[in-house]
Amino acid sequence: MSGCPPQRRRQLEKLIARLGLSTTAQIRWDLLDQALTHSSAAADANYEQLEFAGDSVVRLLVAVLLWDNHAQGTVGEWSAIRSVLVSDRNLATLAAQYGLDRFLLLGPSASKDTQGQESRLADAFEALLGALYLSTSDLSLIQPWLTPHLQIQAAQVKTDPAYQNYKAALQQWTQATYQQLPDYRVQENFSQSRPNQNERFTAEVWLQGQLLGTGKGRSIKAAEKAAAYTAYLQLQSLTIDPQSTVD
C-alpha cells in the first residue's frame, strides 16, 4: 500500500505525464506498479487481477461514449463497435502508442516470447485502466486521454463500408485470400445461461479450422453479421495495416 520504490516511481511518473495526467493526481502508485508487472516477473503482485477489473472499465467507458455520442445507434451496432474497440489488437495498439512496453516488467521467459507481446500489451493496458479506476473509484483519470482515441475509432468503424455489409465483405476477403468461403456456426443459447435477449444467438465464423470471430444477436442473422464484422476487421488489420503490429 505504501507505493513503490523511488526509481520505479520516477519511471511511472513519466508514463502518467505521457497520458497527460498530473503526477500530483490521486494515483495509487502501488497499483500502477502492479499493473505493469507481468506474471513472469512476479508470481503474486502482477497485473492479472487488475486486468480483470480493467476489462470491465474499458467496456463501461465505451458504453458511456456510445451513449453520449451515438444515441441513434442500435444496441447491435453498439456491440459491433465495442467488439472492435476492446479487442486485444486495438488495446495493444493504443498501449504501443504510449510506449507501454518500456514500462512493463517481464521475467526472462516472457522476454523471449515475442509472439505473446500483443496480448501482454493489451492485458497490461487493461490493468493500467484497472489501477487508474481503483485510484479514484471513477473514470476521471481515464476519460481525459482515452475517450478521444476511442471516439475517433468509433467514428471510423461507423464510416467503414464493411460495417454496412459485413458478411459480403468477409466473404470477398476469404475468397480472394484463401479461395474459400467462411463457415458460420450458430447456436441458440439455453435460456438460463443467456445474458439477455440481445444475446439470444451466438454465431462463430470459421475458416480452415480457425475461429475468426464470434458475435451475438437477437436473431441468427444479427449474430452472424456481428461475427463477420469482428472477423473482417481483425483480418484486415492483420493484412493491410502492418503499422498496427507491435514489435
Added chain:
Amino acid sequence: MSGCPPQRRRQLEKLIARLGLSTTAQIRWDLLDQALTHSSAAADANYEQLEFAGDSVVRLLVAVLLWDNHAQGTVGEWSAIRSVLVSDRNLATLAAQYGLDRFLLLGPSASKDTQGQESRLADAFEALLGALYLSTSDLSLIQPWLTPHLQIQAAQVKTDPAYQNYKAALQQWTQATYQQLPDYRVQENFSQSRPNQNERFTAEVWLQGQLLGTGKGRSIKAAEKAAAYTAYLQLQSLTIDPQSTVD
C-alpha cells in the same frame, strides 16, 4: 431530459426509496423512466441502450467487490464467481426482490409472454444500473444497496462444495437426472480475436442438444471447469430452488 410525468415520477420515487436511496439524490428521473420501459411499450425510449451500459456497470461492480474482498482468489475463480453473479437468473431474482416487475412498463404483446419475464426483469435491472450510473458518473447510487447482496452471493459461491469440483458435480447431476453424461466442446480462440491469455480456450458443455453453459480459461481444463460450474449452478437453481423462479 426534463424528467418524466408527475404520476410516473411518484411511482419511481417509491422504487428509489425501496433501494434505500434518498429521492433528493442526484437522479436522472428521465433515464430511470426509460430503464423501466420495455420495447413493447416504446419503440425508441426503452431500456435497450441503458441495459447495454448497465451490463458493464454490474461487471465492474463485481470486479471491484472481488478486488476489495477476495484478493486471494485467482482470476479463474473470479471469473466463475462473476458468471454466477451477473447471470440473467441472478439479476432477475434480485429484481424480483425489489418488486421491479411492478414498475416495468410493458406493451400488450410482452404482457402475455410470461416465458420472457425472467430475461425482461434481468434486462430492466441492468438498465436500472445503467440509469443510476449515468446519473452521477460513478457507482455511488448503486454500491450502497447492491454490493451487500453480491457480497453474500460471492461468499456462497466460494463455500459451495461444487465450486471445488465442478465437473464431478455436474456429471453426478446429469447422470441422476437424465442418465447421460455432459458433452464438452473446447476450442482455442484465434489469437487476434482473443481478449487475453485467461480466455485462451472456450469450453461449452452440452446435454441433449442444449447448451448448458460456457466458460473460458487459460487451459482446456480451466475452461471446462468454468463451463461446468456455470452449468451446474444454473441447473441447480432451476431444480432445487423453486423460489428463485419469478412469476
